Amino acid sequence: MPSNHTAFSIGYLIFHGFTSLDVWGPLAALNSLTMNETASLSLISQTMDPVWVDRSPIPLREGIASPEFYETVNPTHTFSTAPDLDIIIVPGGGATRNLNATQPYVDFLSSRWTDDLTFMMSVCTGASLLARTGKMDGRNATSNKAAFKWVMSTGPNVNWVKKARWVVDGNLWTSSGVSAGTDMMIGWIESEYGTDKATNLANLMEWNRMGQDNDPFAELYGLTDD
């Protein structure tokens, strides 16, 4: 653990087909935060090859109309070169449904999810990768609302919370789909660095914040907690 919160070593997992906003929403907040606070970021992938955002130039599944519509970003580390990490963040995306392609990510998470980790976080269907480690069993978590039932199937022993913008269970922070990750991250910054800093950066982002319990999308997708 860092000696104080300003020294966090943050690892963000990236894989082919991750959802762009699952990474660059929270990172926009963290990029802003670290204008004044010291932290380090590692973008961790299976290899150092550029990673396709949202989709591959070769369609990952049928029905994708525009294979010529894509972006790529560059990892900074692989699983074997990643430094010690205080915080791990896992994005989602349709690609999480490819269990074979994402298994090395689940293995990496299993190996790094120890008592020494300060925070584990997921955005959207990234929660499915956490669930697949088995280490989230019995803990409270949430995920993307349109994909909720599938995500639940990846961790039947997780205590899935259907209606929440994000869920905090100790050092485990999980958000609902896509944009919810940014509200969670701003909420985490508020928790760690104070309300003034969180409010200021949210305003600079002109971000329309939603609170932790404000989740109209659960009902929209027919999810109700029993």
Add this chain to the structure above:
Amino acid sequence: MPSNHTAFSIGYLIFHGFTSLDVWGPLAALNSLTMNETASLSLISQTMDPVWVDRSPIPLREGIASPEFYETVNPTHTFSTAPDLDIIIVPGGGATRNLNATQPYVDFLSSRWTDDLTFMMSVCTGASLLARTGKMDGRNATSNKAAFKWVMSTGPNVNWVKKARWVVDGNLWTSSGVSAGTDMMIGWIESEYGTDKATNLANLMEWNRMGQDNDPFAELYGLTDD
């Protein structure tokens, strides 16, 4: 111009220090749209080198605490290799204040902003690059609220609209800061592809939409239209 809206050739400018969410908010919407609609995307930079997001590993200006906190993305085209474009989108960021570094982008915009262009769009302080071409003189536009007065100085003959989430003037679409670009893009998708499609993809993004006239940040930053 494309024979129909499904054939748009979209060029997104990227430069060192662009604000991450200015690109990946709108692109998250467009990436989702183009799961079912055909379009092409070019990420256009001065060179094919990776582009630093939000900041450089060498601080662009003093006071940035974490040069080890950065991400890079890859252009697909340079100014000289960019294809014919129907839509150009310009992000913002603190880097837009570097007039020398961004002049080649202004020159590119000047050369491509012709009557053949279907839509010109900017997010955040990207409007300053449009203003610097002189081609926005006399037209309605908006920009980032915290940086508004500086942006106004880059185009004194533009009709700057202080209070607006985004502004539409014919084929010119300009948004307020950072997150506002995503509301604008979802609004543009609604305008071009219909309400059902826009609503569906906003819900899949779990995006908390703000309407075109909903701009609490103008007042927050002391901007009032005379």
